[in-house]
Amino acid sequence: MQTMIVILALTGLALIGYMTGRGRSLVLARGVTPLHSLPSYHGLYVAFWVGIPALLVLVLWLVIEPRIIEWIVLDGLPSGTVDGLAADRVGLLLNDIRNTASGNIASQKDNPVIEAAATQLNNLRAIGFVLMAVSCAIAGTGGLVLAQRRIAPGLRARNSVERTIHIILILSSMIAILTTVGIVLSLVFESWRFFTKVPIWDFLFGLDWSPQTALRADQVGSSGAFGAVPLIAGTMLITFIAMMVAAPVGLMSAIYMAEYADPRFRAVAKPMLEILAGIPTVVYGFFAALTVAPAIRGWGESIGLSVSSESALAAGVVMGIMIIPFVSSLSDDVINAVPQSLRDGSYALGATRSETITSVIIPAALPGIVGAVLLAVSRAIGETMIVVMAAGLAANLTINPLEAVTTVTVQIVTLLVGDQEFDSAKTLSAFALGLMLFVITLALNVIALYVVRKYREKYD
Amino acid sequence: MMSNTTQATAAAPAAAPIHSVDEPRGGDPRPATATAVKIKARDVNVYYGDKHALKHVDLDINENEVTALIGPSGCGKSTFLRCLNRMNDVIDSCRVVGDITLDEADIYDPSLDVVQLRARVGMVFQKPNPFPKSIYDNVAYGPRIHGLAHNKADIDDIVRQSLERAGLLKEVHDRLDQPGTGLSGGQQQRLCIARAIAVNPEVILMDEPCSALDPIATARIEELIDELRENFTIVIVTHSMQQAARVSQRTAFFHLGDLVEVGNTEQIFTNPKDSRTQGYITGRFG
Numbered sequence: 001m002q003t004m005i006v007i008l009a010l011t012g013l014a015l016i017g018y019m020t021g022r023g024r025s026l027v028l029a030r031g032v033t034p035l036h037s038l039p040s041y042h043g044l045y046v047a048f049w050v051g052i053p054a055l056l057v058l059v060l061w062l063v064i065e066p067r068i069i070e071w072i073v074l075d076g077l078p079s080g081t082v083d084g085l086a087a088d089r090v091g092l093l094l095n096d097i098r099n100t101a102s103g104n105i106a107s108q109k110d111n112p113v114i115e116a117a118a119t120q121l122n123n124l125r126a127i128g129f130v131l132m133a134v135s136c137a138i139a140g141t142g143g144l145v146l147a148q149r150r151i152a153p154g155l156r157a158r159n160s161v162e163r164t165i166h167i168i169l170i171l172s173s174m175i176a177i178l179t180t181v182g183i184v185l186s187l188v189f190e191s192w193r194f195f196t197k198v199p200i201w202d203f204l205f206g207l208d209w210s211p212q213t214a215l216r217a218d219q220v221g222s223s224g225a226f227g228a229v230p231l232i233a234g235t236m237l238i239t240f241i242a243m244m245v246a247a248p249v250g251l252m253s254a255i256y257m258a259e260y261a262d263p264r265f266r267a268v269a270k271p272m273l274e275i276l277a278g279i280p281t282v283v284y285g286f287f288a289a290l291t292v293a294p295a296i297r298g299w300g301e302s303i304g305l306s307v308s309s310e311s312a313l314a315a316g317v318v319m320g321i322m323i324i325p326f327v328s329s330l331s332d333d334v335i336n337a338v339p340q341s342l343r344d345g346s347y348a349l350g351a352t353r354s355e356t357i358t359s360v361i362i363p364a365a366l367p368g369i370v371g372a373v374l375l376a377v378s379r380a381i382g383e384t385m386i387v388v389m390a391a392g393l394a395a396n397l398t399i400n401p402l403e404a405v406t407t408v409t410v411q412i413v414t415l416l417v418g419d420q421e422f423d424s425a426k427t428l429s430a431f432a433l434g435l436m437l438f439v440i441t442l443a444l445n446v447i448a449l450y451v452v453r454k455y456r457e458k459y460d
Numbered sequence: 461m462m463s464n465t466t467q468a469t470a471a472a473p474a475a476a477p478i479h480s481v482d483e484p485r486g487g488d489p490r491p492a493t494a495t496a497v498k499i500k501a502r503d504v505n506v507y508y509g510d511k512h513a514l515k516h517v518d519l520d521i522n523e524n525e526v527t528a529l530i531g532p533s534g535c536g537k538s539t540f541l542r543c544l545n546r547m548n549d550v551i552d553s554c555r556v557v558g559d560i561t562l563d564e565a566d567i568y569d570p571s572l573d574v575v576q577l578r579a580r581v582g583m584v585f586q587k588p589n590p591f592p593k594s595i596y597d598n599v600a601y602g603p604r605i606h607g608l609a610h611n612k613a614d615i616d617d618i619v620r621q622s623l624e625r626a627g628l629l630k631e632v633h634d635r636l637d638q639p640g641t642g643l644s645g646g647q648q649q650r651l652c653i654a655r656a657i658a659v660n661p662e663v664i665l666m667d668e669p670c671s672a673l674d675p676i677a678t679a680r681i682e683e684l685i686d687e688l689r690e691n692f693t694i695v696i697v698t699h700s701m702q703q704a705a706r707v708s709q710r711t712a713f714f715h716l717g718d719l720v721e722v723g724n725t726e727q728i729f730t731n732p733k734d735s736r737t738q739g740y741i742t743g744r745f746g
Contacts, residue, residue: 093651149681341585343582344547345589345590345655348585349579350605350659351602359591359601359605
């Protein structure tokens with residue numbers, strides 16, 4: 001909250017900087033020498049000089065200040081309180097002090113040492129805020145004065161502003177990239193911890209998945225089996241069923257939309273189809289679990305097949321329906337991108353519409369269609385909600401779509417729901433599964449991009 | 461375009477011979493008049509939505525002749541060309557009224573199969589548009605969909621003959637399996653001509669076939685058109701009046717949707733009857 005006030009004040013100051021910079025350059029523009037840059041660039045130049053150094057000071061302050069304050073507080077504790085304590089104990093103590101300071105419930109409420117430290121913490125924080133506000137103000141006004149002085153007809157304000165914007169854009173894209181890298185690294189490190197407990201070969205090629213482990217040494221219980229093969233097989237089975245539904249239906253509806261449909265029909269039908277993509281997956285999930293699965297079970301039993309109430313078929317079919325818009329929308333774009341001149345060429349040779357589609361348009365659009373299907377596959381592999389609700393939890397190693405199977409995503413959910421201890425193999429296996437899922441979808445995406453790029457026809 | 465018009469300006473008032481002696485077909489003995497009428501258009505009107513794009517056009521296309529359609533942009537010459545194989549059907553807002561007959565049979569007759577019409581009336585477009593397939597498959601496309609060949613050897617023959625007649629075989633005989641899109645612009649256009657010939661049509665429509673090509677490729681296509689005249693009836697839309705003068709026997713001048721004048725090419729270029737034709741070929745407008 002307090003930081004917000006500082007940021008607001010800085011924004012106001014930058015605005016003032018913009019106005020004054022622009023005003024000053026307008027005054028200069030009445031002189032003899034022409035300005036190098038437009039007045040608004042001079043204004044932005046001053047605003048950047050106000051905002052950026054002050055913002056840097058603010059960020060640095062926010063990072064460093066808490067550490068310094070903690071260090072002072074710990075240092076101020078009566079001698080012997082901290083000595084000989086393990087690092088996590090010190091952390092607990094600090095937590096107590098922080099909670100007391102902000103009036104929350106602390107574990108050692110009436111400890112005078114902690115009370116005193118909490119008061120000191122509050123005081124330090126108040127001083128810190130004032131100091132922060134003052135230094136930001138100094139940085140801001142300093143920038144304002146400096147930049148104002150530098151405004152001159154010959155100042156290359158436009159170039160500086162462009163360069164600054166360039167850097168800001170680079171930083172923004174770096175944030176996205178670094179976040180991805182951070183997530184991948186955390187997956188890798190936690191998986192590494194898992195593989196120190198369970199050998200990687202057992203994980204990758206084991207045929208048994210039963211992650212229940214004994215909590216205490218004296219407990220009777222299973223020791224856990226972490227073979228990922230049944231999960232991968234289940235994922236692949238459901239993905240296969242989903243693609244058997246989504247690929248043909250999506251592709252054919254795309255062909256209809258792009259080549260046959262009346263523009264008026266298309267204007268209505270295409271948004272309708274895209275609404276399918278907007279339905280929350282959890283809705284598909286209970287549709288699969290409450291409607292499709294019992295229906296399939298009913299049909300199966302009426303012709304004498306034994307169908308479990310949570311079947312791979314139900315989850316796969318519903319997932320396929322969910323993915324149809326992805327395939328059709330992407331394929332539709334690709335088919336529309338095939339130049340009209342190719343269609344004309346084919347029609348002029350006396351080809352019918354379907355001959356043109358099968359022999360000219362589909363081959364020309366094939367790379368894009370393959371890309372669309374592969375992207376849909378990676379979407380199906382990563383899909384969670386439908387399978388959690390409709391596919392079941394039993395890790396059966398089967399290719400019978402009428403039985404219950406489980407998938408990688410379902411297991412990750414069940415492993416991490418509820419209270420967990422973060423050093424057991426059971427919990428850590430979720431990270432290993434996540435890493436595996438990531439590698440598979442990454443590989444699929446890379447292949448999809450490669451296919452699209454390699455076989456793309458160049459049309460101008 | 462600029463240089464074309466200026467040269468035409470220089471040539472036309474002096475009534476210079478259009479077919480100069482050094483041209484390959486200078487002494488062509490084939491008479492331009494003794495041939496039969498292949499396509500007959502009577503009172504053809506075309507509308508794009510509310511726009512009246514082609515007005516009351518009467519035009520005869522003679523067999524084994526090259527008929528050139530000239531005129532400024534937007535005058536309806538391409539629209540007329542596309543009526544002849546019903547390519548205007550593809551455009552939703554387009555409506556064609558009037559009679560067009562091919563060998564005395566109405567091509568807009570509802571009982572007529574447009575697929576068969578287009579097999580008889582082939583088309584070559586302004587921009588070369590080879591399919592993203594091999595050179596071989598590009599040429600074999602038409603014969604395959606029309607079932608013109610019963611075995612591989614037949615198709616091989618058709619492909620080679622068509623490429624030969626399009627003057628392309630020598631350049632591509634060792635790479636028939638390579639994509640047609642990898643050829644140069646002029647080669648691509650000749651591939652498109654080979655593709656049209658392969659169906660063995662009676663009429664070939666060409667919509668500014670050289671406008672995307674350089675002068676050397678253009679000269680090759682023009683030579684080719686002249687050779688093809690022996691077996692096919694050709695209708696060509698062109699912006700280049702020199703090209704019309706070089707390759708055609710008859711010329712039709714369109715202006716703002718009207719067919720202004722039609723006649724022997726030599727007469728149109730040396731002694732036009734209509735002042736608008738005169739103005740166009742001498743470069744005063746267009």
